Amino acid sequence: MNEIDISRIISAVKTLCMEANYLIDPIVRERLRIALKKEDLPIAREILEMILENHILAHEKQMPICQDCGVVVVFIELGQDVHIVGGDFYEAIQEGVRRGYSDGYLRKSIVSDPIFGRKNTQDNTPAIIHTEIVQGNSIQITIAPKGGGAENMSEIKMLKPADGIEGMKNFIIDCVKRAGGNPCPPVIVGVGVGGDFEQCALMAKKALLRPLNEPNSVLEWAEVERDLLARINDLGIGPMGTGGKTTALAVQIIQKPCHMASLPVAVNIQCHAHRHRSIRVE
Amino acid sequence: MKKLRIHELTVPLTAGSIAPLKAGDKVLLSGIIYSARDAAHKRLAEMIHRGDSLPFDLAGQVIYYLSPSPAKPGMIIGSSGPTSSYRLDSYTPALLELGLKGMIGKGARSREVIDAIVKNRAVYFMAVGGAAVKMAQSIVSARMIAFPDLETEAILELKIEKMPLFVAVDADGSDIFKI
Numbered sequence: 001m002n003e004i005d006i007s008r009i010i011s012a013v014k015t016l017c018m019e020a021n022y023l024i025d026p027i028v029r030e031r032l033r034i035a036l037k038k039e040d041l042p043i044a045r046e047i048l049e050m051i052l053e054n055h056i057l058a059h060e061k062q063m064p065i066c067q068d069c070g071v072v073v074v075f076i077e078l079g080q081d082v083h084i085v086g087g088d089f090y091e092a093i094q095e096g097v098r099r100g101y102s103d104g105y106l107r108k109s110i111v112s113d114p115i116f117g118r119k120n121t122q123d124n125t126p127a128i129i130h131t132e133i134v135q136g137n138s139i140q141i142t143i144a145p146k147g148g149g150a151e152n153m154s155e156i157k158m159l160k161p162a163d164g165i166e167g168m169k170n171f172i173i174d175c176v177k178r179a180g181g182n183p184c185p186p187v188i189v190g191v192g193v194g195g196d197f198e199q200c201a202l203m204a205k206k207a208l209l210r211p212l213n214e215p216n217s218v219l220e221w222a223e224v225e226r227d228l229l230a231r232i233n234d235l236g237i238g239p240m241g242t243g244g245k246t247t248a249l250a251v252q253i254i255q256k257p258c259h260m261a262s263l264p265v266a267v268n269i270q271c272h273a274h275r276h277r278s279i280r281v282e
Numbered sequence: 283m284k285k286l287r288i289h290e291l292t293v294p295l296t297a298g299s300i301a302p303l304k305a306g307d308k309v310l311l312s313g314i315i316y317s318a319r320d321a322a323h324k325r326l327a328e329m330i331h332r333g334d335s336l337p338f339d340l341a342g343q344v345i346y347y348l349s350p351s352p353a354k355p356g357m358i359i360g361s362s363g364p365t366s367s368y369r370l371d372s373y374t375p376a377l378l379e380l381g382l383k384g385m386i387g388k389g390a391r392s393r394e395v396i397d398a399i400v401k402n403r404a405v406y407f408m409a410v411g412g413a414a415v416k417m418a419q420s421i422v423s424a425r426m427i428a429f430p431d432l433e434t435e436a437i438l439e440l441k442i443e444k445m446p447l448f449v450a451v452d453a454d455g456s457d458i459f460k461i
Contacts, residue, residue, distance in 0.1 A: 042285055042286045043306060043308075043458075046286065050410045050413040050416055051412060051413050053413070054410075054412070054413040054414065057415040057416055058414075061354075061415060062354075063354070063361050063414075063415045063418075064351050064360070064361045064414065064415075065412060065415070066361060066363055066411070066412045066414045067349065067351045067360060067361040067362055067363050068363075068365065069351060105351060105352045105353070105360055106352075107349065107350070107351040107352065107360070107361075107434055108433075108434065109434070118321065120433050120434065122433075148366075149365065149411065180390055181388060181390060181408075181459055182366045182368065182388070182390070184388065184412045240388060240408065240410055241389060241390065241459050242306070242408065242448065242450075242458045242459065271411070272412055273412045
């Protein structure tokens with residue numbers, strides 16, 4: 001058994017919040033540079049150049065890539081041989097978010113009630129925490145701040161099994177089409193297929209966390225991802241929706257077993273800032 | 283490869299000064315503009331409904347759909363990119379009727395907003411979302427002028443110099459998102 005004090009959780013979460021907002025994923029940056037080489041529409045090129053320049057400025061000045069520093073989504077893989085000491089585990093995560101957003105000069109975007117008052121909670125809490133118990137004696141913490149613009153364009157639909165592969169693909173492509181320039185394309189398209197209603201939505205979000213250069217481990221699904229990416233980029237939405245060849249940088253799917261009556265499909269759209277950062281606390 | 287047409291423009295805007303702008307052109311905008319997003323627009327709409335005077339005169343002005351990240355010590359403002367404009371669509375025609383000449387945001391607008399832009403000879407600019415540190419570099423001063431209780435959504439008066447924007451909807455109703 002491994003004892004981990006909550007002070008280490010607080011400090012890890014704080015650092016991850018700041019780094020996720022300041023530092024671009026190098027694979028995203030590489031994909032954007034490749035996109036710039038392919039684009040010949042002047043406005044698409046200017047937009048991509050500004051996005052690439054912004055990464056450098058954010059890094060140099062330690063400022064958030066985007067002013068919308070998002071709702072903090074936390075994925076925890078908790079080793080079953082870990083014993084957490086010193087206080088409440090979930091409260092430690094919230095405290096880390098509080099400190100990261102305050103000390104990191106990150107925007108606080110959370111309102112306490114969705115309808116009544118919509119009063120800002122002032123510290124960007126509560127974060128949304130998903131916990132999985134896994135083997136081992138360490139804790140893997142992933143922070144994925146999610147902006148409202150992209151999250152608002154996400155959709156879930158309970159398709160019929162008869163809709164099949166084309167029904168699934170059309171729903172995903174139509175979702176990206178409906179989103180247009182709103183979610184800050186070039187986007188990353190996270191997709192959940194299968195499971196049930198709530199698991200499917202979570203799968204779509206989790207799919208975003210797979211490294212962009214790793215295709216789906218199942219051959220048929222890797223082919224679906226490739227085909228969807230090509231068809232989405234043929235839509236011509238382009239960077240920020242003003243036209244061009246690059247609408248998405250990747251399509252990432254998580255598929256799972258489901259009820260024989262069901263075919264749930266969820267699409268979680270991610271902006272080009274694609275903020276996420278992980279650490280293992282041993 | 284066709285090059286982008288670039289215009290330098292200063293706020294306040296007039297029907298004349300925005301006449302040469304065509305959807306897809308680049309604009310370097312200077313002058314005084316105001317930030318306002320969801321909560322501030324709701325308040326402005328309520329004030330208009332009650333017949334109250336607004337915190338700033340809309341005539342010839344530009345609203346930036348922005349709520350920045352907090353300024354670090356010694357800095358004028360934090361990261362300052364645009365938010366999605368469609369959420370403000372229901373409020374925009376009334377503001378254009380009162381003389382507002384420009385909006386800065388991202389993403390497409392509704393038919394009603396585009397019709398109101400044409401009717402009032404106004405312009406909708408697009409800023410690059412997620413290029414927020416770059417955008418902040420063209421802001422030379424920032425001052426809160428209304429709704430401090432809305433915190434990050436309060437209205438700021440911003441002095442800008444050559445802010446890089448694109449014409450998304452011009453005064454004739456041409457829409458970059460539909461071209």
